[in-house]
Amino acid sequence: MKQTEISQLGEFGLIDRLTKDFPLRNPESKKGVGDDAAVLSFGDNEALVTTDLLLEGVHFDLRYVPLKHLGYKAAIVNFSDIYAMNGTPKQITVSLGVSSRFTVEHIEELYEGIRLACEIYGVDLVGGDTSASVTGLVISITCLGVAAPEDVVYRNGAKPTDLICVSGDLGAAFMGLQLLERENRVAAGHKEGFTPDFAGKEYILERQLKPEARKDIVALLKENGVKPTSMMDVSDGLSSELLHLCRQSDTGCRVYEEKIPIDYQTAVMAEQFNMNLVTAAMNGGEDYELLFTVPLVDKEKIDKIRGISMIGYMTKPELGCALVSPDGQEFAIRAQGWNAFQEESSRPADKND
Amino acid sequence: MKQTEISQLGEFGLIDRLTKDFPLRNPESKKGVGDDAAVLSFGDNEALVTTDLLLEGVHFDLRYVPLKHLGYKAAIVNFSDIYAMNGTPKQITVSLGVSSRFTVEHIEELYEGIRLACEIYGVDLVGGDTSASVTGLVISITCLGVAAPEDVVYRNGAKPTDLICVSGDLGAAFMGLQLLERENRVAAGHKEGFTPDFAGKEYILERQLKPEARKDIVALLKENGVKPTSMMDVSDGLSSELLHLCRQSDTGCRVYEEKIPIDYQTAVMAEQFNMNLVTAAMNGGEDYELLFTVPLVDKEKIDKIRGISMIGYMTKPELGCALVSPDGQEFAIRAQGWNAFQEESSRPADKND
Numbered sequence: 026m027k028q029t030e031i032s033q034l035g036e037f038g039l040i041d042r043l044t045k046d047f048p049l050r051n052p053e054s055k056k057g058v059g060d061d062a063a064v065l066s067f068g069d070n071e072a073l074v075t076t077d078l079l080l081e082g083v084h085f086d087l088r089y090v091p092l093k094h095l096g097y098k099a100a101i102v103n104f105s106d107i108y109a110m111n112g113t114p115k116q117i118t119v120s121l122g123v124s125s126r127f128t129v130e131h132i133e134e135l136y137e138g139i140r141l142a143c144e145i146y147g148v149d150l151v152g153g154d155t156s157a158s159v160t161g162l163v164i165s166i167t168c169l170g171v172a173a174p175e176d177v178v179y180r181n182g183a184k185p186t187d188l189i190c191v192s193g194d195l196g197a198a199f200m201g202l203q204l205l206e207r208e209n210r211v212a213a214g215h216k217e218g219f220t221p222d223f224a225g226k227e228y229i230l231e232r233q234l235k236p237e238a239r240k241d242i243v244a245l246l247k248e249n250g251v252k253p254t255s256m257m258d259v260s261d262g263l264s265s266e267l268l269h270l271c272r273q274s275d276t277g278c279r280v281y282e283e284k285i286p287i288d289y290q291t292a293v294m295a296e297q298f299n300m301n302l303v304t305a306a307m308n309g310g311e312d313y314e315l316l317f318t319v320p321l322v323d324k325e326k327i328d329k330i331r332g333i334s335m336i337g338y339m340t341k342p343e344l345g346c347a348l349v350s351p352d353g354q355e356f357a358i359r360a361q362g363w364n365a366f367q368e369e370s371s372r373p374a375d376k377n378d
Numbered sequence: 379m380k381q382t383e384i385s386q387l388g389e390f391g392l393i394d395r396l397t398k399d400f401p402l403r404n405p406e407s408k409k410g411v412g413d414d415a416a417v418l419s420f421g422d423n424e425a426l427v428t429t430d431l432l433l434e435g436v437h438f439d440l441r442y443v444p445l446k447h448l449g450y451k452a453a454i455v456n457f458s459d460i461y462a463m464n465g466t467p468k469q470i471t472v473s474l475g476v477s478s479r480f481t482v483e484h485i486e487e488l489y490e491g492i493r494l495a496c497e498i499y500g501v502d503l504v505g506g507d508t509s510a511s512v513t514g515l516v517i518s519i520t521c522l523g524v525a526a527p528e529d530v531v532y533r534n535g536a537k538p539t540d541l542i543c544v545s546g547d548l549g550a551a552f553m554g555l556q557l558l559e560r561e562n563r564v565a566a567g568h569k570e571g572f573t574p575d576f577a578g579k580e581y582i583l584e585r586q587l588k589p590e591a592r593k594d595i596v597a598l599l600k601e602n603g604v605k606p607t608s609m610m611d612v613s614d615g616l617s618s619e620l621l622h623l624c625r626q627s628d629t630g631c632r633v634y635e636e637k638i639p640i641d642y643q644t645a646v647m648a649e650q651f652n653m654n655l656v657t658a659a660m661n662g663g664e665d666y667e668l669l670f671t672v673p674l675v676d677k678e679k680i681d682k683i684r685g686i687s688m689i690g691y692m693t694k695p696e697l698g699c700a701l702v703s704p705d706g707q708e709f710a711i712r713a714q715g716w717n718a719f720q721e722e723s724s725r726p727a728d729k730n731d
Contacts, residue, residue, distance in 0.1 A: 029482035036508055039482060043489045047496065047503040051468050053524070054502040063504035065469060067524065068421005074505060076520055078473035082512040115404050116418060120431035120518055129382035129392060136396045143400065149407040150400040151416035152427060155389055159435040165473055165518035167429055171406070171420065 059273070060180050061109040061257050062170065071177055073170040075106035081161030089205045092131055094234045096138025099164050102260065104146050105238035105313045107170035109258040111178040111246075114146060114170040114238075120154040122163030135164075146240060176252070178317070183255040183274035187318040187339040190253075192242045192332055194286040195263055196302065199309025200294040201226075201233030207298075228290045236313045242333065243315070249326045253317035262310040265360040268346060270318065277344035280337035280358070283351050307348070307358075412626070413533050414462040414610050415523065424530055426523040428459035434514030442558045445484055447587045449491025452517050455613065457499050458591035458666045460523035462611040464531040464599075467499060467523040467591075473507040475516030488517075499593060529605070531670070536608035536627035540671040540692040543606075545595045545685055547639040548616055549655065552662025553647040554579075554586030560651075581643045589666045595686065596668070602679045606670035615663040618713040620699060623671065630697035633690035633711070636704050660701070660711075 031039055044058045055071065056064035062075035079085060079099055087095075100117060107114040119139060123132060143150055148168070208221035223230055239258075246253065255270050263285070271278050285306050295302040318339055319327060327333055337349070347355040384392055397411045408424065409417035415428035432438060432452055440448075453470060460467040472492060476485060496503055501521070561574035576583055592611075599606065608623050616638070624631050638659050648655040671692055672680060680686055690702070700708040 027483065031476060031478070031480065031482055031485070034482055039485065040506075040508055042482065043485060043508075044503060046493055049502045049504070050500055051502050054469055054504055057502060057504040058506070063469065063471065065425075065504070065522065067423055067425050070420055072418075072420050072425060072522075074469070074471060074520070074522065076471045076473050076505060076507050076518070078475055078507045078509050078516065078518055080475045080509060080511050080516065083475070083510050116407055116416065116427070118416065118427060118429045118520060120429050122431055122433045122436070122516070123384060125384070127384065129384055129387055129395065130380065132384070132392065132396060136399075140399055147403055149402045149404050149410060150397060151402070151407055151410040151418070152429060153393075153397075153411070154429050154431045155393055155396075156431050156433060157436050158433050160513040163431065163433065163475070163516055163518075165429070165431055165516075167427070167471060167520040169418065169425075169427065 056179065061106040062112070064110070064177055066174070070171045071112070071174050073107050073110050073112045073172060073177075074167065075103055076165065076167040077102050079164040081163070087162070089209050090234065092134040093138040095164075096135040097142045097235055098138070099166050100139045100142035100148070101236055101238050102313065103166050103168035104142070104148065104240070105258045105260070107168055108238050108240055108243045109256055109315060110170070110172060111176050111243060111253065111256060112170040112172035114148045114168050116149045116151045116169040117143070118152040118167045119150060120156075120165040122156050122158030124158045124161055127162065146238065178253050178256040179273075180255050180257050180270055181273040183270055183276050183318040183339045184320070185276055185339050185341045186321055187254050188321060188324060188327065188335050189267070189278060189280060189316070189318055189337045189339060190327060190333050190335050191259070191263070191286065191314055191316050192239050193312065193314040194288045194291065195259065195312050195314060196295070196306035196309045197229045197232035197288050197291045198236060198311035199305050200291045200298075201229035201231070202311070203298055203300070204229060204294060205233065226290060226294065228288060229294055233311065236311065238313055239315045245330050249330055251319055251323050251326050253319055256315060256317035259312045259314045259316050260310060262308040263316065264307045264358050265310075266316050267358055268360050270316065271339070271342070271346050274339070275342050277340040277342050278337055278346045278358075279340060279349055279355075280347070281349050284334060284336040286334040409532065414459040415465070417463070417530055419527070423524045424465070424527050426460050426463050426465045426525060426530075427520065428456055429518065429520040430455050432517040434516070440515070442562050443587065445487040446491040448517075449488040450495045450588055451491070452519055453492045453495035453501070454589055454591050455666065456519050456521035457495070457501065457593070458611040458613070460521055461591050461593055461596045462609055462668060463523070463525060464529050464596060464606065464609060465523040465525035467501045467521050469502045469504045469522040470496070471505040471520045472503060473509075473518040475509050475511030477511045477514055480515065499591065531606050531609040532626075533608050533610050533623055534626040536623055536629050536671040536692050537673070538629055538692050538694045539674055540607050541674060541677060541680065541688050542620070542631060542633060542669070542671055542690040542692060543680060543686050543688050544612070544616070544639065544667055544669050545592050546665065546667040547641045547644065548612065548665050548667060549648070549659035549662045550582045550585035550641050550644045551589060551664035552658050553644045553651070554582035554584070555664070556651055556653070557582060557647060558586060579643060579647065581641060582647055586664065589664065591666055592668045598683050602683055604672055604676050604679050606672055609668060609670035612665045612667045612669050613663060615661040616669065617660045617711050618663070619669050620711055621713050623669065624692070624695070624699050627692070628695050630693040630695050631690055631699045631711070632693055632702055632708075633700070634702050637687060637689040639687040
């Protein structure tokens with residue numbers, strides 16, 4: 026039989042190929058693969074389901090990620106997927122594969138992070154599975170959420186002329202990772218007593234190690250009477266997510282480089298690392314901000330909400346997806362989000378449905 | 379800080395310790411950790427959630443488990459947990475961690491097994507996550523099901539004098555695994571051309587490689603107007619499961635050795651391997667039969683249903699849990715189900731909530 030390397034298809038190609046022969050048979054299954062979460066109908070409300078698998082050595086590196094932060098983040102990335110459907114996360118299940126180098130106290134630290142995230146976001150831990158692993162740590166979390174049927178926002182509802190909005194700022198989590206990796210390399214060169222200097226870099230570190238899900242943005246949009254026409258969270262990078270929204274909504278887009286929100290610390294670090302700042306913001310990933318579109322008529326309402334940037338607009342599909350530079354030049358947007366199958370990398374990334 | 383080896387607590391001890399600080403905050407979370415599935419209230423029906431994590435080298439050995447069978451079984455063990463709540467499985471999410479030695483075609487084979495299981499049991503694949511793995515294959519499946527609130531059967535409802543029933547027969551999956559492991563060892567000693575002789579052993583192999591979930595039993599109980607007082611599926615072994623039911627229901631039990639249903643092929647193999655047949659049936663695990671209790675008044679209804687054995691009865695808790703030998707001697711039942719943390723083993727086992 027012909028054998029195809031997984032890297033030839035990439036993650037999304039593989040998922041498309043694997044899931045094409047799975048029809049939805051149950052009327053309760055409203056939306057399957059292909060959004061931030063599945064949508065199930067169990068009664069008056071829709072149930073939302075999302076799941077993330079985190080593997081040591083692929084998605085996280087315990088040399089610089091404390092277990093408590095890892096637990097917190099593993100929960101948050103799932104909550105973020107539920108908010109990206111305009112829903113509220115309610116329950117999680119946590120499955121762990123644990124190798125013998127971990128003690129009970131290690132796992133308790135991990136759970137302490139999960140517990141904290143659950144407490145802050147009002148989510149219940151309702152189940153899971155714990156098992157030995159012959160290698161590293163494996164964390165699989167599934168999150169359930171709810172939303173009124175009329176509230177659910179998919180990826181496919183954007184229309185040409187819709188405004189493209191993003192919450193918070195982008196690229197900071199990526200720069201935080203660069204910093205952690207550098208300090209780790211430097212520390213490895215010292216025999217002992219090396220103390221990394223993180224002063225003035227707290228924000229980008231926190232964005233990498235302890236991200237938050239944008240519960241507040243979902244609430245603010247509702248308060249201000251805005252229902253996005255499409256939405257997803259920025260886990261793989263703005264470029265990749267813009268292409269998802271455009272492909273699923275059958276639109277093109279124009280995004281203005283100078284409108285992309287970037288924090289000061291991110292900019293400083295990019296300069297120190299001699300990295301292109303826009304590339305970091307477009308392709309960095311792990312920001313867990315919300316990317317969404319709203320009809321033009323909602324512009325004034327969005328203007329009133331702090332912490333949301335309008336970065337461009339949707340177009341007809343034939344215009345393609347482009348980034349517009351300050352001098353008006355257009356560059357095609359390509360997904361340069363991390364592809365887990367192309368190379369081994371310590372860069373964490375969370376691949377949602 | 380004091381460090382505790384995970385093996386000191388065992389899987390269930392670890393889960394208890396980790397989950398004790400997680401209160402259920404949402405009124406929709408009716409039942410969290412501690413049964414075959416969580417029970418959530420999303421409308422008129424209860425939503426049931428269960429999850430299983432399968433790791434290569436711990437839960438399965440690809441030297442003798444075909445990928446298609448593995449996919450089928452990975453889905454079935456989750457369906458079984460939903461049936462064990464007296465519910466109907468409706469949706470699954472599948473997360474995979476895949477190392478570079480797997481090709482697209484390999485993963486398609488795995489999915490073909492999952493697809494087949496979904497088709498036969500009427501379940502929809504609604505999402506998942508696919509990722510690179512630096513080591514072996516990781517499979518994490520979460521299954522959602524539904525049940526009317528009045529139908530859900532927990533582990534904690536058994537009363538003294540209730541009859542203990544089990545579907546099908548026990549120990550066959552375990553003997554199938556012994557056979558596969560032996561043939562694999564023999565094959566490893568041959569340079570080439572070794573063909574294992576599985577004639578007359580088809581049943582025990584199928585029980586190991588392609589188990590089924592007892593959808594039929596759940597349906598038959600309903601048809602005959604029987605609602606079990608407690609129920610769970612036999613994944614870790616009858617001993618372990620009996621202790622779960624007794625502990626959660628606050629009962630003791632008496633189970634009659636000669637009433638334990640055992641297939642002819644299981645008995646033949648046990649003799650060939652010089653193994654104690656009762657031990658295999660009590661501690662073998664992976665049978666995915668349903669173990670349940672019914673009030674004494676339902677005895678006649680159970681008598682009418684083919685494929686269900688009454689193996690004993692519940693007692694007051696102070697009488698403890700005992701296996702009664704044919705000559706009337708009582709032996710305390712101990713959980714000798716596989717403990718994933720005690721030793722590395724190729725024996726698959728599925729640890730549910």
